[in-house]
Amino acid sequence: MSFHYFAGAACRALTARKDGPSLYDVCDPVLAGPASGDPHLAKFYKTALGNPALRILLRRAGLPELSDATRLTRLREALTRARDDAEPDWAALGRPLADLVDTIPLEHPKPPPVPFAGTMPRQAQIDGAIRDCAQHLLRSFRQNGFLPTYAAFNLIGDPDVRGRELIMALTGLNSRGYKNSSLLFNLARVFIARSQARGVINPPWTGIAEPMWEPVQIRHRSAYYDAFFIEALLSYVETGLASSTDATAAKRAIADMVDFCINISREEVRGTDGARFDVITALAPAPHPRFSRFFAQIKQDLGFGVYVPDCDTTACSISAAMQAGSNDPILDQPLLDFYAGYQVRAGINEPRVTVPLNDNIDYEGGVATWIDNLKGERPYGNDLDPTLNLDILEVSFRNLARWKILETPARLATVHRIIGFQKRLAASGAFANPRSHIYYLPELYSAYFGRCYAAFLSLPLAAQAAIDPDGDFDFIRHRVLSYVQGELMAAEMNVFDAALALIALGHLGADPRAFAPALNVIIAQLGEGGRRGPFRAYEWNKMKTPTRILVGGPEVTSAFVLMGLAVARRAMVGRG
Structure with missing residues (x-):
């Protein structure tokens, strides 16, 4: 505006x-x-x-x-x-x-509908945008000592x-x-x-993900964010576009962020059966979140004094650490045993979901968000988000052998029930309804499903058959592709929407010719971020209570654009 x-x-x-x-x-x-x-x-x-x-x-x-x-x-x-x-x-x-x-x-x-733009950008433009995003991330890490993310309050609240x-x-x-x-x-x-x-x-904007133009933004660091920055820098190195200097800088940043995720942000908790597990908290103790002194006090005054660990940050941090080559013993924990205690079983376990803002969906088989700390504190009650459960599946596929999932009937059953939860979302179409999601938007769910689906396809065929004997993943894939191509990309998009569309399309095996609208949006908007980066800050995730709190930042946009372009590039080069 x-x-x-x-x-x-x-x-x-x-x-x-x-x-x-x-x-x-x-x-x-x-x-x-x-x-x-x-x-x-x-x-x-x-x-x-x-x-x-x-x-x-x-x-x-x-x-x-x-x-x-x-x-x-x-x-x-x-x-x-x-x-x-x-x-x-x-x-x-x-x-x-x-x-x-x-x-x-x-x-x-x-967003209003737009005609299909089928002309592809030049490969040099795509490669240049990948380098721009990577340079932004590496420069920011060098200047700050970490990759910052920002939170901003939208006082008008959530629809x-x-x-x-x-x-x-x-x-x-x-x-x-x-x-x-x-x-x-x-x-x-x-x-x-x-x-x-x-x-x-609440000024109007283009696309779905909300731009973060509020004047007051709270800079901070979290293991959840670092996990995705790790994946973005890994994808940059894998493109082969990084110079030797950039590749070395990326690997150093990745090593630092892995340490932040699985060591600095580590916290011990008890499972519902009393067994102890190490999990990852989304907000490590001070001074690690890097709040300014002013905002640290404001956070306390606003009632956010206690922050407990969560299932999503744990899953994403463990996944990123494994992708980065870590062999820390924390990866050996069979986390599915822990997650099973937070899995909703209709009529059997306690009412896990105390804040059912998305009660239009069936929670059976889903895993709740927040983890009780050792003191038993649960300040946010508990809720259940579909996208979080995709992250649990993704990390389970990456650790299939390590956690002996196929050899352990209870663990395999936990996976089957999460997949059943996801299939019902797809069959009903509820995944495309913003109300079904607590912390994300449907286009982000679609991208994360693509990420999960890619991890599934990396498994041996026999393992795929044991995990998904009824072909549920293929069923969900068709529904998600239909949404991305028929709804998200058929309407006006902003840069963040376009990046998420590419992640979904690339991982789900769409025809690369379908990438054109999203690629054109990204290339056309390159430079919109001004001095802060190649692109503006957009809504990555949010909280609906106590009001609409957006989380994102210019670095976040660069990370997701980098991942989207890298996935698209790999598919286009493979097709070529």
């Missing part, structure tokens, strides 16, 4: 006619004075919502229905109970706010979180601070979405 767009949007927000009480008219009498009851609620309000810039932007954003004294009183009473009650009834106090959230007019992006889902979050999350932040963020999003401030907070 241009300066003129934001200037106009800000002017409209600042000069709009106020119609009803504002966010601050509602909250100041309860939360702006001396703290009482739970001090975090007032601290969060003053830190996140009461800052001067947001006050100015929202000062004319009013809700006419709150001119009704009864409704205004109910809302303030709910905030007071959230502040003062020792054990708040979150479902009851969340109801007045849930009713307001249901008035938000918010939908997922629906899939309506009043019903808000109640799910308030009752299913375990941390009171996290409940507080969900409550207040969702209150703020009503005032934003129904006012002229919406144009400033």
Whole structure:
């Protein structure tokens, strides 16, 4: 978006006619004075919502229905109970706010259709873009000592979180601070979405993945991100395009990131059977996440003090370490034994999924996200994401022999049940519905399925037959290809969408002629990142609670474009 767009949007927000009480008219009498009851609620309000810039932007954003004294009183009473009650009834106090959230007019992006662009870029252009992305990653690693990723808050929230889902979050999350932040963020999003401030907070964009143009972005490091940076640099070396100097620099960066993933970010936990396992936490202890001192304090104030390990970071880190040639003993753990304890078994195990924001899908056979730490803490409750389960399959295929999966009936059964979970997603078409996903978008699911499918095809035929006797992977492959070619690439794409499309198409064996639209988008947008890199920052993954938190960065875009172009190049060279 241009300066003129934001200037106009800000002017409209600042000069709009106020119609009803504002966010601050509602909250100041309860939360702006001396703290009482739970001090975090007032601290969060003053830190996140009461800052001067947001006050100015929202000062004319009013809700006419709150001119009704009864409704205004109910809302303030709910905030007071959230502040003062020792054990708040979150479902009851969340109801007045849930009713307001249901008035938000918010939908997922629906890019317009575009004609098929069948002319291929020149091979030299593709190779040049690969080198540009790799040079960006290596330069950033050299300058920072790591590859940074960024988080940014979009206060308008996620289209899939309506009043019903808000109640799910308030009752299913375990941390009171996290409940507080969900409550207040969702209150703020009503005032934003129904006012002229919406144009400033949530400007339109091209494609599906959201660009990260918020002015405040929180730089940090995580093993989950490093795992994919490892794969990107490995793919660069494998193209043969790297000079000897670049290849050496890439290998050094990879070695450092492998160490960060499986040593610095390692954490011991207990499985549901009491056995101890080493897993990987997404946010290592300070100072390793590389937050600035300012944002480290903000993170604490906003209720993100405790961060527990998760199944996805563990799977991706172990996979990346193995691909990089590591022989660390952590790779020898049969992680499927651990994951089995977090696998949903209808009517048998405890209700693993306490925050079922995507309850439109059948969880049977899926593995939940968050891992209880040794203290038994579970601040985020638990949820279940389809893409995470693809990562578990992928790392299982890479460790098939090491973990003796075919020789161990229980482990093979765990794999079969995850595959069954994925097949039902494909058969119903739910994988293409954004609501089915907690942390990702359908086009990213498609790319990750391609990555998983490639690991499956690398297995001996006898192993493939034992893992997938009914041909479920081929069934899912056809559904995913249909979505990528018939929906994603038939509409307007941005660079990140295009990179994910290439990863899916290349791994799933599509005709290389189908790559043309995505390749053209990437080559045409090369340089859009300005001084920060070849491309802009886009949404890689997200959180839907406490509000829409996007994660990505220019380095992330370069990594995924590099991987997409490398996969496409390999397929094109092979066909040639």
